Amino acid sequence: MRLTLHIWRQRNRNDRGRFVKYEINDVSPDMSFLEMLDVLNQRLIEHGEEPVAFEHDCREGICGCCGMVINGVANGPEKGTTVCQLHLRHFRDGDVIYIEPWRSRAFPAIKDLVVDRSALDRIMQAGGFISVRAGSAPEANTVLIPKETAELAMDAAGCIGCGACVASCPNGAAALFVAAKISHLGLLPQGQPERHRRARAMVRQMDREGFGACSNHRECEAVCPKRISIRFIALANRDFLKESLAPSEATSGKAKNAKK
Amino acid sequence: MNLAPKVPSGPLEEKWTRYRSTVKLVSPANKGNFTVIVVGTGLAGASAAATLADLGYNVLVFCFQDSARRAHSVAAQGGINAAKNYRNDGDSTMRLFSETVAGGDFRSREANVYRLAEISGGIIDQCVAQGVPFAREYSGYLANRSFGGSLVSRTFYCRGQTGQQLLLGAYSALCHQVTLGRVKVFARTEMLDLVVAGGRARGIVTRDLVTGRVEAHAADAVLLATGGYANVFFLSTNARGANATAIWRAYRRGAGFANPCFTQIHPTCIPQSGHYQSKLPLMSEALRNDGRVWVPKLKGDTRDPAEIPESERDYYLERMYPGYGNLAPRDIASRATKRVCDEGYGVGVSGRGVYLDLTGATARLGEDAVRERYGNLFEMYECITGEEPWKAPMRIYPAPHYTMGGLWVDYGLQSTIAGLFVLGEANFSDHGANRLGASALMQGLADGYFIIPYTLGEYFAGAILEKVSPADQKFTEAQKEVEDRVARLLSVQGRRTVDSFHRELGAVLWEHCGMSRDAAGLRAATGKIRALRGQFWEDVRVPGDAADLNQELEKAGRVADYLELGELMCRDALAREESCGCHFREEFQTTDGEAMRDDGRFCHVAVWEFAAEDREPARYVEPLTFEAVKPAERSYK
């Protein structure tokens, strides 16, 4: 196969960056997109040029490292896949491909196609957990969880934190990422005590990071490599509204009034 | 080299309880005065860091990925074992223990394995409490599946993403501690050396992968949880970034390296399809629950698998190992696969593949049931190969997956360097010469949540630790060495890429130190690797500079270490003149081609001590004694 690549090259955060065109002639349709970049990079190094920096690790679609916008779509033309699982058989001989990094104010550029996604970690730190000490957990089968609930929680928990939702959203919103975690833990009985506090804290941090607001464009769902549903955004909104407007008496900060 | 395992006295069943109840403790008020460095944020590292922070220690966490959540534990698919006996099918701590010891071909330390089995149930409790969405029955109770090497059903799972969910649980616990201010995470920061001062591990030297800054960090103890080194083969199931640098640097600073040749070749991976291939994705062993492995009975049969009638198929695992059938342990299954392919029965273009067939299960259980169990695995297979496993059998072949070898540790997970603890796959401890499926996750979390909190406390309570600072001579020296090494890698400016060396090394190891080994091959490999190492330092080309993100530079450092480690693996394989578990020496096999152990000479852990550059390392042994399970020939027939 022959491909023409226009790849975003940017030395570091301070560099302005530009597209550079590369012609690649001898790639196989069985290659993954990243293996095609590997081949390109080997060639660049042999010619004394710097290879294209891109993030990748597990190469089986679960670590969430890789991610780039390919011809205007996050993770490329195949639905429900990461770039490492995208194969060249989905392209045609002679295709022209534009490759760009995730673009978001909350994801500052690092180099070429590599961006800083630590904003997502900070959102998790704000509340994406159930506080439990090692050693204090009850016997596992004392908490019964209907199969359907566990499956639904698992649907949300499958998020790999790649940031494609942010990259593809016309508003640069992180709603799907945040909602997936709020829903995963909020659906399970173990997550109930911190449920609403969690929603409020995570949303607050999301806003602090400079992400856009969700306008229900559904683009995130369409590009999510794990096909996470925007239904979880609705669920998370519910938790957030409940906590913000009608918190339980115990958590509203006005519990002391009850003594009167 | 002092290899005292420090196993507590008393009956096997009581050792850990006794240890926990009599161990020296650090007062709660004092814990905040201790700083612990944790390198690696997989299951072992993240769980250890979160738990230690929760106890009150100051914890510094390092990972080379951009987020702690991306450590390669995330890719573990099938499940995690626990001796809960929820199925009432005869499971118990003792059975999990004995199966693990036998699965490891009697090359692991009994007391460690028993403790692992004992703790296994608590891990499930902990994970459920954290919100890990394990598979459930309709009644709401936890579901189980079967895994290789066991006759009971004790594996807990989250579809085919168990590792991901367990890691997210540990990661979320870590996040909580970050918020509480007890943990500081240094992401995109790679450990490049260990600092030993006053005979104790007191810090590490790291390189910030974005700015290139080399920095020393001081602490009171160092925990390595950096995973295994299967990537030494270049093609493996591991993440591309997974590497041996942290443990290799520790080895060079004096930590003993145990059983380096014990590498697990996993039987069910997607076969290589081209020279450009960058990894061999694993298809979970769980698929062998409902899947049957076969090859055509006719050599070189190129018919479509659907056209090959039942009578012309050889279900070779079921034929050779009727007792366990398709659930034979990994080393056994891999070797059987290699054998049928060597004999010419392999399928696919390369002839290096066998069928893993779930079409029968789909017909029997319905597509929905099979999809629910393995959906994401099937999608992955389809994604990579463009073939639909619902309709046609998958093609699979063994690939390097896990390393049982690693830094030697005692019962308390402490290496031969005081204050250096090693957790998870990075240590050698629990799996002997072969690891059973669904037990790596168990070990990583056991080490992190339940073992290290006690054993680290004992170390602190019993040690007098002088104050150290990154400005001390030992630290600045180590820092200088790292800087020099980085500069040296950049200065070669030869003609060959880092990957080309790595591929070549991998090919040598796969050929001579892979699924079967012999003395002549191992000797030849040692020579080849040494020569390759020489070439590397003369002809490698690392573009760019050290002051920015430079992925080639990162790789170069890791491959340089692999080029040393590869040689040690061959040396270890050569010295072990027996076959056991994954380590199959052609010279030592039974008449029907099974591994022949030599318990008289090799019932021990081989531990290597680094000498000096280009001097032969010394081999020491920790003898293994078995009281509860008597070593016998493993039989899965």
Added chain:
Amino acid sequence: MHRVAEFYRSTPGKKFVTTVTGAVLFAYVVLHTLGNLQIYFGTRMLNAYAGLLHSVPGLVWAVRFVIALSGTLHVVAAVQLTIRNWGSRPIRYMVQRYREADWAGRTMIWSGTGVAAFAVYHVLHLALGSVHPDFVPGDVYHNVMAGLLVLPVSIIYIAAVVLLGLHLYHGLWSFFQTLGWSHPLYDSWRRAFATAFAVGVVAGNVSIPVTVLLRLIS
């Protein structure tokens, strides 16, 4: 900070405000459309209806107040969100293709701006009559007929109603999602609801200038 203030500062909070006020405005649009359609029942009917509305003490002013308040909140929150969204991607993509995000959704701020501008014009045109060529206070029927017979004015009306339809097409669906009203049993109805009402409002209101221009009513 008080919870309500904190709520408004958050992006879902602002979104909630646009949604709830949007719902109020939508209800008004539906009633207004039904009122408008009385034109087909002739002069007397329409003028009587208008007279009836004005005869209830305070009704008109109460409605005006609610609409003005909702409209203001709707606009302020939406503008704040849009400014935030515009700032969230300082470097734009060279190539950007959307799989799902439709044109109606991505142009809410512009369809909204158009509708808001039209609302001002509409008040000046048919309520106050200050930009009307032949305004007769109280004779609604006459004012509408005379006003819409001017071709450019009719085009403005038609264009504005189409914009409103686009706005509703996305907004009405979005309403459920923002309030968290999602359930697998009913989710498919959300799209149908939004489409039906958007089409209904457009059809009802576009029909008036069209029939006037074609002299189907006089």
